[in-house]
Amino acid sequence: MTTAPAIELKGISKAFGPVQANKDINIRVMPGTIHGIIGENGAGKSTLMSILYGFYKADAGEIFIGGKKTAIPDSQAAIAAGIGMVFQHFKLVENFTVLENVVLGAEEGAWLTPSLAKARKLLTELAAEYELNVDPDALIQDLGVGMQQRVEILKALYRQAEILILDEPTGVLTPAEADHLFRILEGLRAQGKTIILITHKLREIMEVTDTVSVMRRGEMTATVKTAETSPELLAELMVGRKVLLRVDKVPAKPGKTVLSVDNLRVVDDKGVERLRGVSLNVRAGEILGIAGVAGNGQSELLQVLGGIRTGTGRITLNGEEIDLTGKHSDAGTRRARGIAHVPEDRHREGLILDFFAWENVGFGYHHDPKYNRGLLMDNDALRRDTEAKIAKFDVRPADCWQTAKNFSGGNQQKLVIARELERNPDLLLIGQPTRGVDIGAIEFIHQQIVALRDAGKAVLMVSVELDEILSLSDRIAVMFDGRIMGERLPHETNERELGLMMAGITDTDRDVPVQEVAANLGHTVGAKP
Template sequence: MEPASRSASLTTPAIELRAINKSFGTVQANRDVNLLVQAGSIHGIVGENGAGKSTLMSILYGFYEADSGTILIGDKPVRIASSRDAIAQGIGMVHQHFMLVDSLTVLDNVMLGAEGGALVAKGAARIRGKLAELARDYGLVVDPDALVGDLGVGLQQRVEILKALVRGAQVLILDEPTAVLTPPEADQLFAMLDTLRREGKTVVFITHKLREIMHITDRVSVMRRGEIVLTTETSATSPPALADAMVGRRVLLTVDKTPSRPGPARLEVRDIVVLGDNGVPLVDHVSFTLRGGEITGLAGVAGNGQSELLEALAGIRPIASGEVLIDGKRVDPAALNPKAMRALGVSHIPEDRHRMGLVMSFEASESAILGFHHDPIYGAGPWLSRARVVADLARKMLAYDVRPPLPRLKTANFSGGNQQKIVLAREMERDPGIVLAGQPTRGVDIGAIEFIHKRLVALRDAGKAVLVVSVELDEIMALSDKIIVLCGGKLTGERTPSPDRHEGETLVGELGLLMAGVTDRAA
């Protein structure tokens, strides 16, 4: 990616935060934060999970009030005590997890909270006209009569942006906006943001992806442990420099691993079929083998059967036909369920930690034993021992650098990356023979990505068989000893990565063709 074109005269402040402090009990989330965002710019904010980015933006959007400090809009001090106050000041926010009602139309969702008084019909006509205007001016095209639940993730995010713009947002805060997008959807988002910038809107862009920062932002601020430790023109920095500032030490942006030493087959998949609710095959006669001491990467554009394959192998989704062998022994597909697979030494890191991996309302210590709550190590006679459960997670939090290290804190109160570490600790610390890792670094900061990659490589080196499903092609290529590709539920090819740069460039092209359905046989 080439850096975005930079505006030469970004001088007017849209937002200024001065000496912002915010604590939650003994944890200080923001410490004397000073931030100036120039009007008509895209300002990136990066930092590790738990660095205080989301807290700072929640203060700006009125979800929290700062313990001390000043917020200025333009050059005028303001008090933002609620999201209504923020909207009145021209600030909109698109959250990582969308706040939409699936059963309502796009128009209904955009209208919520902005109906236009008692005459709802007039309000609907006004907002319909505004949506047409925004589609024309910014390319934000969405069918206003479509049900939100029927839209893809990229279009749902577009609806969230439209909600903010309809309410008159001049400043748009985007929290991890590409965490759930495919690469083409991310490219569409960047094009829209560039248009918004050229039209004078201001964007605050929170992300863990340093290539995105270099590609789309004008300036970038780095947060570490609640403080801003660096603000610079994006053109004056680099991904390694930003990574080092985020973590406070040198960070490896590549995966450090020795050549694999594949051992015996641990998991064999033979001609399996997985059906959707309508009876159409989502996984269509797929076969492959996972060997001990080897990481197999499963690549493909999102929605091509990877999720369903992973769920089937974890025992969550039924297998219509085909065979599964673990350590050479056939497993009856009809008897597969998550409990049975765990008993066979299969560990599953789900793609969607909120939907499958955690219970947000539980304490972290309770989420950390899901599926393993019958283990005798947690018991005191017939009952669970809270002390043992808490102590077990306290140990894992230390080993996995979970912040804050508070086992009894509600799961929902951890950042996304720290929630992911809780899932990883639960699944990896059981000495599994087979690890099924779905999007293991989704929404995770650069330091945690390095940590997770090291853990996966360590499992490989200990003789475990690892399957990594990721939409990040760079991650697949860096981690994998072998890559298989799915398109339309079918296996389209297999490749072996090479450390040679030129061969790597060739491999990217080949994988792209396989992901588009151009099979080896067709080629």
Template sequence: MTNNTVPFAIELRDISKRFGAVQANKDICLQVPAGTIHGIIGENGAGKSTLMSIIYGFYEADTGFIEVDGKRVDIRSSQDAIDAGIGMVHQHFMLVENFSVLENVVLGTEGGALLKGGLTAARVELQRLAKEYSLDIDVDAIVEELPVGLQQRVEILKALYRGARILILDEPTGVLTPQEADHLFRILKSLKEQGVTVLLITHKLREIMASTDNISVMRQGEMVAHRETQHTNTEELAELMVGKKVRLTVNKDDAQPSDVFLSAKNLTQFDGQGVKRLKEVSLELRAGEILGIAGVSGNGQSELLNVLSGITPMSEGEIQFAGQTITAKAPKDAAQMRDLKMAHVPEDRHKMGLVTGFEAYEAAVLGYHNSASYNGKILMDHTAMLEECKVRMADWDVRPPNPHLKTANFSGGNQQKIVIAREVEQNPDVLLIGQPTRGVDIGAIENIHEQIVKLRDSGKAILLVSVELDEIMALSDRIIVMFDGAVVGELDAKDADERTLGLMMANAYNKEEQGVSA
């Protein structure tokens, strides 16, 4: 990776960081040539976020040092990083929603030299930066009224306004449509052409391959490989991340759908503030199929899962399931829906799927703990719970396979396996599954996908919600797209492509204009 003809914008030498018994980073060395886009990849817990937090001053390294433009710098705070020309765009934007773009950009620099001439001078500088780096935006727009792609531009402008020559982006496409992601990468290319160095942290290997010059791979806190992007591929990168060969495709036969297991008509739901979160959503889910729900996060998918599973009561409409008609006046709660053989893997495993203080064998029966399988005449049958948990841990490759370990002490991917195994092993007729591989290591994704397809092939019905379009297209048999709480499109998975789904997700798809039936 070393290129002696190009100076390094940033160089890390023997960076180590420990949190108690956990070695988060160990002797990390990294050289990033100036004016390049450099990808950093690795599984959950590989140490990527810790390393970026050290570069940006959130943490201070235990050992090692950092050089910027060939000069050693001491970074003990974010201000030190900013002073060194380093900016960071976080996965979750740090914006004041009811402020304008201009107000957000200057926030925190009110006493700095850039504002001596007042907001007028700041406006001129911001407009110059926007033009120079192809970040066109209305500086007087209120942030909460901007689509998420433009909000991200505000974050980039904030960093550039503070003089960033090195820009760190953490999972920047997680909330973007494919079209917005493509535009972001055009922006990054423009930044690169203007001499800005970009560090791109993402788990999406296709994006890494399409947008970077060089890639560094982390595994278990160490830097294990550096590659020039043009001399590698997704299969090699996945193997480097995991330490073994990984299959990146989903093997499944065509679906054989049969009876309608679940029907929803005109589902409507208002939140506590009276805002309409679900808007007359109708769908049918059949035995032997996977129905995918695509959409940018926050467009009603979560509310749909909660209403269908009985967690949140509907305001209007009806659900037909297991011979029952469920309405606002005749509701069923989550426990009753489970009794009717509906299982639910929630999107947020920590808030809704687990009690992290419980041991694994206890978490493995949550929601089903009243079952006769786990209860004796007087007390719960802990032996039965333990034995069943051991079998599930082996079948689902939960690591470590210790039923007595506190759930909080498992990695995110293994926590997810515990939740999915608990729901799938109840042999439900309908499985609602939200973000099945969120925060899951790439090596574990293969197993989870196989289990979902296996459940479909056994004649069950699966409703899949995911913000990962690759996952939606790989697993689904039919796909519904949601925008602003409503269904805006439906198509057979065989007819789906990233562009079409992206346009639907932005509510910008016109079948006649595109010449495609959907």
């Protein structure tokens, strides 16, 4: 007897105005498997899954669940069909508890008490079965992103999902958190659940999936067994050309010191010291990579240097001291001094999502003479400049009149990077440069950062991706608990040594077990210090 696919999509098409997001898509996902879907940003992956989850209605095509044709007009119908979805940007109420978020929308009757009691009991069982331990009484706003993602998975399982869709699940996770997520997914598969994993990270595809489908420009181009393919072949299928999976750069030629930081300290509004006497320097023509588990001071370092947050200590740029607390300590003054800043969180600090692409490209640089005509903004000039940046950085769709929220995460990132890199800064501050970005765009962004370095500019980069730190940096500084633990040269270190330093262990004795590193990282990851 032939087993029916858990999911089968036939002839799915979807257009948004002139943009054809999905074109005649056919895909079969077998039960009890992890099926990966990969493709460049804007390839149509998330649109396809949003159709399956009832967020969008297809213009054409049919959906079959367990061999039966199923109409999914909305997310309630998807949940009723046994489908759960964990979105890239979580759908949680931050001032509600874990328990309240799990029950929200699935209450049984007018009184909440029985629903909460049932959910508490079920959460205990799920935590034991799938390694989804999380405090049911914790507020969402007090949890790190790794824990919040577990809550999203628990929400789907509480609603008895047999099919779980995860959209770029590791885009906001550290490597340690991602590894734990993969163990959870393997446990779910072992229990017979069907998983669809949307990602652009080839390591994840090769590590956890059974089958992988490749999308390009709205079409399904290939479906292969993971064991019968390779990262190089998948990258070529995604992009339509051979892709260099490592950073191609010549040795750095460092020049004068551009940025000097001495004894930088930051205390937050709760009195917690986030930076504890950080000292470093970045020279012209080099990339200093800052490695560390999220939440150990890297964000605060970028924010102080970029003028978003105040601190104490001493910072000099090209030999001249920067005001840290006075009227000239703001981000606008930093930009005027030659500092460009690509923030870690493009949604909160890099873009206004409801504004057009051309408006976002002008933010922070609206006083530039080329954007002004007397007392008025020359919007036509700004739009022409935006169109040139969109073309150079291959932003899709190539439409400056699209609002920022209508671009995929990777294309949003390219908009921010285009705005900042094209200003020819003396110093580039860049946080998580390729978070949520596909393989082709990663290659392009890395090339642009290296080109800036080779033009004699200084680059300070923060990334939680150790492979990115090792391949892109000329020097590496490791942060833990608001301090610099030490510096290393990429060719003289490795992921194990950096992992020890990221866990606060400076003794690199070879007898230190890997389990100790993982335990230390686990205590740090996802927690709000």
